[in-house]
Amino acid sequence: MHTLIKNILAAAEPKDAVTVKGWVRTRRDAKGFSFLELNDGSCFGSLQCVVDAGTPGYDGIAHFTTGASAVIEGKLVPSPAQGQKWELRATKIELVGLADATYPLQKKGHTLEFLRSIAHLRPRSNLFGAVFRTRSRLALAVHQFFQSRDFFYVQTPIITASDCEGAGEMFRVTTLKGKPDDKPEADFFGKPTFLTVSGQLEAETFACAISNVYTFGPTFRAENSNTARHAAEFWMIEPEMAFCDLNGDMDLGEEFIKAMARYALEHCAEDLAFFSKFVDKGLGERLKFVTERPFVRVPYTEAVEILNKSGRKFEFPVSYGQNLQSEHERFLTEEHFKSPTTVFNYPREIKPFYMRLNDDQKTVTAMDVLVPGIGEVIGGAQREERPAQLAENMKFHKLNEQDYWWYADLRKYGTVPHAGFGLGFERLLMFLTGVSNIRDVIPFARTPGNAEF
Ligand code: 4AD
Numbered sequence: 001m002h003t004l005i006k007n008i009l010a011a012a013e014p015k016d017a018v019t020v021k022g023w024v025r026t027r028r029d030a031k032g033f034s035f036l037e038l039n040d041g042s043c044f045g046s047l048q049c050v051v052d053a054g055t056p057g058y059d060g061i062a063h064f065t066t067g068a069s070a071v072i073e074g075k076l077v078p079s080p081a082q083g084q085k086w087e088l089r090a091t092k093i094e095l096v097g098l099a100d101a102t103y104p105l106q107k108k109g110h111t112l113e114f115l116r117s118i119a120h121l122r123p124r125s126n127l128f129g130a131v132f133r134t135r136s137r138l139a140l141a142v143h144q145f146f147q148s149r150d151f152f153y154v155q156t157p158i159i160t161a162s163d164c165e166g167a168g169e170m171f172r173v174t175t176l177k178g179k180p181d182d183k184p185e186a187d188f189f190g191k192p193t194f195l196t197v198s199g200q201l202e203a204e205t206f207a208c209a210i211s212n213v214y215t216f217g218p219t220f221r222a223e224n225s226n227t228a229r230h231a232a233e234f235w236m237i238e239p240e241m242a243f244c245d246l247n248g249d250m251d252l253g254e255e256f257i258k259a260m261a262r263y264a265l266e267h268c269a270e271d272l273a274f275f276s277k278f279v280d281k282g283l284g285e286r287l288k289f290v291t292e293r294p295f296v297r298v299p300y301t302e303a304v305e306i307l308n309k310s311g312r313k314f315e316f317p318v319s320y321g322q323n324l325q326s327e328h329e330r331f332l333t334e335e336h337f338k339s340p341t342t343v344f345n346y347p348r349e350i351k352p353f354y355m356r357l358n359d360d361q362k363t364v365t366a367m368d369v370l371v372p373g374i375g376e377v378i379g380g381a382q383r384e385e386r387p388a389q390l391a392e393n394m395k396f397h398k399l400n401e402q403d404y405w406w407y408a409d410l411r412k413y414g415t416v417p418h419a420g421f422g423l424g425f426e427r428l429l430m431f432l433t434g435v436s437n438i439r440d441v442i443p444f445a446r447t448p449g450n451a452e453f
């Protein structure tokens, strides 16, 4: 068995026989010996290996080039070099796979754009190793957060016939060949189907039976917006709680973000230190701030007033009844409140049919959580639980009631106030790492015009 470099670097004492396997980061030859820096991605650091000229395998040292894979056996001893506790005195080196001079990752820093063009190799870079280790740990943190609060994990379908958000941004799923006389009834499912934009409606059915649930899975949107915060395929976490109102929903959303920041600070310290140094100098302080302070809460109407009185010239003008654009969201959270901000009670026209109509008959119980650097990270609502009002909401939004008969049934049989939200996992990761483009926190980005790899 070989040992991961993560565990070797954390060793408490020297070790006689150690085997490591990984990829060569650099090699430096000196008179009579060579230094090999080996990395296996298990942690940020690499292991310095010192290989004397007489070591078995040394005659092939010229092939141990950057990117080549190798197995190295040796003794772990305290390193005389600055900045590293251990080094490996090699007793045998073995080349596993060659990497020739065309290996595109070199020691010098590369641009993120270039690294995206080699998405199959970018996890070997410092930045992307750190991003994807953090992503993995946070996925566990998400499950722990909900499971420790008695939420059940529900796997909602990826193929669906209903457009939850009503925004018409769905990818079609079909086995029809695109002939002019194709009939929807002849399609695989007997009706038009799509990749899901949200598991919410299905999560609601489970919340209205087993109380507290969450989903965590891939979500698809055919939004043709080539921005730094939109992907066509992203992961969403959607909790749903029975017997819960908007306040309880906002409480959970804010607590969730705080818990994720706390988890990252505690469990991803080494990678966070790298992000703070090379990606976003203010990261550590921002995350601490988030864990320590309450979020600001402001009704939509007041948020619009603040924006209008700000004297700021926005690219998109602000007026009541319009959606907040990213520039408005970021002004509120970054400049005005200088804090994560939850905006609630939006006009019903700009929000989906399932949100509960407020007594003012104009606004719905929507809430969006905005964070600095990103804007909206959570979108949620208390749901319309009154059967007659739900039917009216569907009319208002020009939806066909029959299409949602099963959803309306939840209101017909033992309806309860309930609420939930969706959090974009990639946007959360952007917030926690300081990485400013969504393409750089997802293993293989799917964006308009791009499905390579
Ligand atoms: O605000 P949205 O559209 O809300 C819903 O889908 C609700 N059904 C959620 C619910 O109440 N259960 O999306 C929720 C979150 C956004 O706040 C954002 O973080 C993320 O999903 N999101 C995207 N992330 C990346 N790329 C996109 N194209 C995204 N669209 C939404």
Ligand code: MG
Pocket: 368, 376, 378, 379
């Ligand atoms: Mg939204």
